[in-house]
Amino acid sequence: MKEMLARRIAQMLLATPFMSAAEIKAQLSSEFSESSRSIINSVLYARRKDLFEILGTEQPPIWAVREEAVELVRSWQDMPDTDDSSSSVPVALDIEYSGPPMRAWQQEAIDAWIRAGHRGIIEAVTGSGKTAVGIRAVAMALDDGRQAAVLVPSIDLQKQWYENLRTALPNCRIGRLGGDAGGRLPERWDVLVSTVQTGARRTLFTGSAAGRALLVADEVHRYGASAFAQALTDDYDWRLGLTATLERTDNAVEDVLLPYFGHQIAGCDYARAQADGILAPVKVALVGVDFTPRERAVFDLADDTVRRTKDVLIHKYGAPENPFGEYMAAVQQLAKDTGGAARFANRYLKAFSDRRETLADCSAKLKLVRALPSTGLAATRSIFFTERAATAGQVAVALTSGDVAAETLRSGLTPANRDKILRDFRDGELRALAAPRVLDEGIDVPDAQVGVVLAASRTRRQMIQRMGRVIRPKADGRAAIFVVMFVRGTSEDPGLGAHEAFLDELQQIADEQIIIDAADLPEVLQRWLGTSPEQSMRAPTDTRGHGAAAPKPASARLDKRVHESAPKSTLFRESNDAPISTPSTVPTTTEDQDLLVEKIVAALEPLDGLATAQELFFQLGIHDTVDLRELARTAAHHARIDLYEMEGLDFVALSVDRGGASDDRLKALKDIVFWASESSDPLWEFRELVGRLGPVRIPHERLIRFAATVRGTVPSELIRLH
Incomplete structure (x- = not known):
């Protein structure tokens, strides 16, 4: 065994340094009788960088333990011999290692x-x-x-x-x-x-x-x-x-x-x-944009609600303040109950989601994408990181309308479609990818030069995953470019200490970093990309009429909220809790809306009464994702469906004709969404889920297909993973 042989040689050389391979073989003959001098030489030279060194210029070479490895070898003296000749473990292989040399x-x-x-x-x-x-x-x-x-x-x-x-x-x-x-x-x-x-x-x-x-x-x-x-x-x-x-x-x-x-x-x-020289030079631009007055009002209301409800949930209902994951888990558990705690928990989750949604949908960010230098982007590869699939779709449309070949890489694509998109990106058929978090971990993405972050990283891990897609060394020595958009005066604003720990990862390796206004970004980016103003500048393009991308499938995230199909008065019963103002989310009903509500109900029929926002998007052909959400809320308000809302514009709808009372359906809907999005093994826990559904009837095949959709795959892939 070469590892054991290397250790034994090192122990010998530590005790008696300055031996040749022949001398080492002679001393080892009783322990390793089958070890030839060539095998010993192969071990010595293979570990020359970390364990052994040649002293002087004598021939044959004289060997010793490297100074920096002495403590390591000494630690082996007290370790038991792990060799077990009676073991049924396969004998050691003569390993041929053809991997890259170790850095x-x-x-x-x-x-x-x-x-x-x-x-x-x-x-x-x-x-x-x-x-x-x-x-x-x-x-x-x-x-x-x-x-x-x-x-x-x-x-x-x-x-x-x-x-x-x-x-x-x-x-x-x-x-x-x-x-x-x-x-x-x-x-x-x-x-x-x-x-x-x-x-x-x-x-x-x-x-x-x-x-x-x-x-x-x-x-x-x-x-x-x-x-x-x-x-x-x-x-x-x-x-x-x-x-x-x-x-x-x-x-x-x-x-x-x-x-x-x-x-x-x-x-x-x-x-x-x-x-160590394994990164490209890095340039960073932090670009501030502003809300419209309406966006600012919506954000401030949601932000205020988050702060006040969080205080109540911690100090009155016992939610742990830290760590944040445990706090959110406790809030979600409270939201499943009834009474004051549930009302505050659901208000918190709704406001938390509204705040994130408003940041993600800031119109100034999309306007800035439309103003980016098209010629420069068309000559390299770029990745646009978004929070939601709908935003990614709008980014792809904006880039394509400016002659930058772009595609959305979202959950729900078949493996074949996703592989084709990545292959086209690698081959240069596509010049930009817009992705709502699906690139954050585990996918082998071709190298890109430009990374544009439209939604702030939620965790240090997410920021590092995003950086890794862009900072690999370029063959021609080009710099890696990061553009991080943020809304001033919000939780995204670095000037207010936002995401300091995450941005530090990026800023500590930047050769050049600037904080600029949105109006200055096109000129800076064209300079960094090496293109001229005449080649690159273009006016923002109105993409209305192109349609928006479908909302992404429901995902395994914590910020969820519920609209029950019961009358609104039963949702917010009188209590002694401090009142919290919440914006109305139920639109005024018109004849056209009534007709569309009937269409939503009809669209649920071929889906066995259970559908994600993405599935309804394709069934109904409604190209405005905000309209689709408001329409679903209207249908829930009029007791035609039960609605489970998640981050952004995502939701899951359940038809009232699936059986059971309103409370039964609501409980079943929560259980289904949690199982499909959070279960570490949905097939293993399927039988338990079916038992919890009670009087609510949904075909088993539909539940499996639903879980696959939520996880961004297809049923056959879900089964193979199992």
């Missing part, structure tokens, strides 16, 4: 992981090469006679790891489990790449293989969820977690992840990546 930070991280007993979580920003660290750990495990399992949270990541491992370890058996490969465990494998959803429910190791395998957990921050945490078993004594940012909104990092993996290991932040 300095990668080797340092691997060394630290070894010193920590082959356990730890390595945090490395997107684009810095953390996958290569995982592959190196896999190669070490195989070289030590161990099997390795790589667990991933998505089919996209499974495909990427599988191909990377096949390339880097060509003489090893790489197997797959879950996703496209189905749920049958391969008969023979050295490395298994499994979706965590499937791997958590299967016994992967038997006999003495159990307890001495390697686990590589990619996107490990997601393994704090209870269903994913089931994959963190005692089968693995070598444990490696990989993530761009080890953060969660709950306490699972401290309660679940670190107790299992044991250590957080310094990997590569952006400052280190820049120092």
Whole structure:
């Protein structure tokens, strides 16, 4: 086993330095009788950068332990010999590693992981090469006679790891489990790449293989969820977690992840990546825009409601103030009940969503997109990061109308359609992508030069994921350009300390950063892109009549609110709670609206009475997403549907003819949406959901299709992931 041989050689050289390969072989003959001088030389030269060094110019070479590795080798003296000749674990392979050479930070991280007993979580920003660290750990495990399992949270990541491992370890058996490969465990494998959803429910190791395998957990921050945490078993004594940012909104990092993996290991932040020369030069423009008077009034009202209801929920109803994830979970739980706590919780969630929606839909941001230099954007690749699919669609229309080939990459696309869009972007057929968060994690996106952020990053992890799409080095040395739009005087405004922790990630590596008005951005961008004013400037284009993109499917997010089909007086009963003013969300009914309400009810019929906003969008052909939402609210107000509203313009509608009383349908709707969007394994929990629906009747096939739509996939993909 080459790893064991390397350790033994290092221990010998630490005790007796200045030996040649022949002298080392002579001393090892009793322990490693089959180790030829060529094998010993291969170990010495393979670990020359991190473990061994040649002293002087003598021939044959004289070897010693590198000074910086002395403490590591000393730590091995007290470690038990892990060799077990009676083990049924596959014998060590003669590993042919064909992966990329290790960067300095990668080797340092691997060394630290070894010193920590082959356990730890390595945090490395997107684009810095953390996958290569995982592959190196896999190669070490195989070289030590161990099997390795790589667990991933998505089919996209499974495909990427599988191909990377096949390339880097060509003489090893790489197997797959879950996703496209189905749920049958391969008969023979050295490395298994499994979706965590499937791997958590299967016994992967038997006999003495159990307890001495390697686990590589990619996107490990997601393994704090209870269903994913089931994959963190005692089968693995070598444990490696990989993530761009080890953060969660709950306490699972401290309660679940670190107790299992044991250590957080310094990997590569952006400052280190820049120092090591693995980033492009970075230019940053922070661009302030203003609300219209109406937008400002709506925002201020929602913001005031958020602040006052939050205070009541914390101090009167016991919601925890921190961490934010636990606070939101408590508010959502309160919203499911009745009485004063539920009313305040629902008002908070509604105002929270209204505030975010108003920021996302700020008309000045879209106007600024229309004014960007078209010739410059048409000569490079750009990604526009939005909060919602509707905004992404409007961005794509605005760019296309200005002769910049653009497409929306949204949830709900089939894998084939999404792959085509990414392929066209890579090949230059498309010059811009507009994406509502679906690019934030796990998708292999072609390199882009320009990143335009229309919606502020919610978390440090989201900001790092976005940065990683743009800051990779360019072949011709071009700079990576970031444009971050913000609404002045709001939670987006850096001048008020907004998102300071997230922007710091970007600003600390910027070669040039400026804060400018919207009117100055086109000139700055054309200068950074190297285009002339005559080539680039264009007037804003009115895109009315082109239609808007469909609203995105309901997603697994926390800000949800409900419009019941019961009369409004039953929703807000009299109490001693302090009154909170809320804007009316029920439009005045006209004959045309009555007709459209009937159309909504009719559109639900072929969908078995259950539909997302996206599905109704395509059924009805209503091109204004605001109108669609208000129409759905009207239908709910007149007891024709039950309505579950989420962030932005997203909602889910349930027809009243699905059976049960209003309370039954409302409870069923909440359960369905939570199951479809939040469940770590919707198929595993399907039977339990059906039992909770009570008198509400929805065909099982429709529920599965609904869950697939909400998750941005198709039923067959959902089943393969299972």
